[in-house]
Amino acid sequence: MPSTANSSVSLAAGLPASPGRELAGEHSMRMNISKLNFYYGEKQVLFDISLGVAAARLTALIGPSGCGKSTLLRTLNRMHETVRNARLDGEITLDGQSIFLQDVTQFRRRIGMVFQKPNPFPKSIFDNVAYGPRINGASRPLSDVVEASLRRAALWDEVKDQLHKSAYELSGGQQQRLCIARALAVEPEVLLLDEPCSALDPISTAKVEELLVQLKSSCTIVIVTHNMQQAARVSDFTAFLLNGSLIEFSPTPQLFTTPADSRTEAYITGRFG
Amino acid sequence: MERHFEKDLNELKERLLWMGGLAERAVHQAVQAVLNADEQIAQRVLAEETAINEMQIEIDDRVVHVLALHQLMAVDLRFVLAVSRINNDLERIGDQAVNIAQAAQRILRHPRVKPYVDLPKMSEIVEGMMRDALNALVRRDVVLAQSVLSRDDQVDNLRDQIFRELLTYMMGDSSVVYPAFDLILMAKNLERIGDHATNIAEDVIYFVQGRDVRHPAVDRR
Numbered sequence: 001m002p003s004t005a006n007s008s009v010s011l012a013a014g015l016p017a018s019p020g021r022e023l024a025g026e027h028s029m030r031m032n033i034s035k036l037n038f039y040y041g042e043k044q045v046l047f048d049i050s051l052g053v054a055a056a057r058l059t060a061l062i063g064p065s066g067c068g069k070s071t072l073l074r075t076l077n078r079m080h081e082t083v084r085n086a087r088l089d090g091e092i093t094l095d096g097q098s099i100f101l102q103d104v105t106q107f108r109r110r111i112g113m114v115f116q117k118p119n120p121f122p123k124s125i126f127d128n129v130a131y132g133p134r135i136n137g138a139s140r141p142l143s144d145v146v147e148a149s150l151r152r153a154a155l156w157d158e159v160k161d162q163l164h165k166s167a168y169e170l171s172g173g174q175q176q177r178l179c180i181a182r183a184l185a186v187e188p189e190v191l192l193l194d195e196p197c198s199a200l201d202p203i204s205t206a207k208v209e210e211l212l213v214q215l216k217s218s219c220t221i222v223i224v225t226h227n228m229q230q231a232a233r234v235s236d237f238t239a240f241l242l243n244g245s246l247i248e249f250s251p252t253p254q255l256f257t258t259p260a261d262s263r264t265e266a267y268i269t270g271r272f273g
Numbered sequence: 274m275e276r277h278f279e280k281d282l283n284e285l286k287e288r289l290l291w292m293g294g295l296a297e298r299a300v301h302q303a304v305q306a307v308l309n310a311d312e313q314i315a316q317r318v319l320a321e322e323t324a325i326n327e328m329q330i331e332i333d334d335r336v337v338h339v340l341a342l343h344q345l346m347a348v349d350l351r352f353v354l355a356v357s358r359i360n361n362d363l364e365r366i367g368d369q370a371v372n373i374a375q376a377a378q379r380i381l382r383h384p385r386v387k388p389y390v391d392l393p394k395m396s397e398i399v400e401g402m403m404r405d406a407l408n409a410l411v412r413r414d415v416v417l418a419q420s421v422l423s424r425d426d427q428v429d430n431l432r433d434q435i436f437r438e439l440l441t442y443m444m445g446d447s448s449v450v451y452p453a454f455d456l457i458l459m460a461k462n463l464e465r466i467g468d469h470a471t472n473i474a475e476d477v478i479y480f481v482q483g484r485d486v487r488h489p490a491v492d493r494r
Contacts, residue, residue: 229344269345269349
């Protein structure tokens with residue numbers, strides 16, 4: 001008769017890991033942020049932030065308005081460099097290489113970005129998605145790239161018969177998925193999303209969330225969201241920021257059930273923010 | 274900041290404590306029915322069982338309502354999960370009290386097997402465990418909850434002692450087999466109530482600290 005311990009091991013073999021058991025430290029990191037301080041002029045808005053972005057996982061940044069989560073997201077593709085008087089110190093690496101030592105145009109091809117409000121170009125659905133590959137020189141026929149990207153963005157079935165219609169004729173939710181398809185068309189290694197569902201209705205939000213869950217196995221994703229339930233539903237790791245400081249960074253199930261810091265607990269249970 | 278679902282959570286706690294009071298009362302009365310040979314009290318326990326069952330269903334409905342309407346997180350989520358589990362434990366305690374009351378009715382048809390020494394001791398410990406487990410919930414008192422866990426062994430030892438002693442009586446005089454067997458079952462029922470009180474204490478620790486202290490041998494990493 002096998003011992004109880006052995007039995008439980010063999011009975012559990014083949015089952016997926018329990019939620020919350022994966023730790024960020026056990027996972028290979030696609031990006032690393034180290035001792036990041038960020039300033040708009042004299043005003044410091046991020047304080048000594050260090051965290052790793054796990055490869056092929058979805059990391060959520062949450063916190064009250066003005067906590068610095070969007071600023072942190074924007075440093076990941078060096079968008080802060082377009083803001084006058086903005087400066088930072090500290091280090092951010094992508095696959096171990098400093099992002100600040102790379103050619104910015106080349107670097108941004110590796111990092112896709114989707115914004116709060118859908119911002120399709122005033123072009124056809126096809127041309128929106130084909131825009132990036134056309135500029136960068138696609139290795140495959142454009143029609144293949146467009147179809148593959150629209151499929152990955154879960155939009156293909158809805159638009160396949162109207163690819164040459166204006167993107168503006170799509171609904172808000174479809175426009176946002178088009179923007180995700182456009183970002184995916186250049187095959188980014190990391191996808192950054194800044195409140196991607198805040199302008200969408202609940203059904204469109206559900207579609208985008210479903211899409212993110214599907215995408216994360218093939219793409220590293222970082223999302224900023226005001227919606228804590230959304231972070232809980234879609235992310236693997238969650239970082240809670242408050243007043244520019246990283247308060248807690250944990251596997252998502254852990255952060256939302258047993259947060260280690262009382263400030264995290266107060267925020268996620270609605271006691272402030 | 275006052276949160277709009279605070280009222281729902283407070284009402285949930287009040288209902289659970291009310292149910293806890295009913296379960297404590299049922300256990301106390303069922304034990305007294307045996308110790309004081311009081312058939313009427315045994316009847317009362319049987320009559321009052323419905324109130325506990327109704328309360329279980331009402332609390333379950335409230336739990337579903339709170340979970341469906343408020344996306345609870347962290348300590349609030351752990352509280353509602355703990356309430357849901359404690360609700361089940363209290364209902365099972367009510368069932369055990371009914372078992373004791375029914376045993377009391379059978380025991381009373383026979384002459385007393387022996388003076389009761391360990392049964393009052395055991396019931397006092399078990400009722401104390403129930404009371405303290407619920408007080409620990411109200412006060413969020415992990416130390417008190419831990420003290421409930423530490424009393425479980427005493428209860429198990431008393432159950433074994435009562436079993437051994439009554440077995441001796443049964444072997445010596447076959448006419449006491451029926452009442453003695455019911456007293457053994459009663460000790461078993463009390464031991465189960467102690468286990469439910471232990472579960473409640475474990476749920477309190479989970480609610481307050483997020484620590485799952487059940488089954489320490491299970492690897493949780």
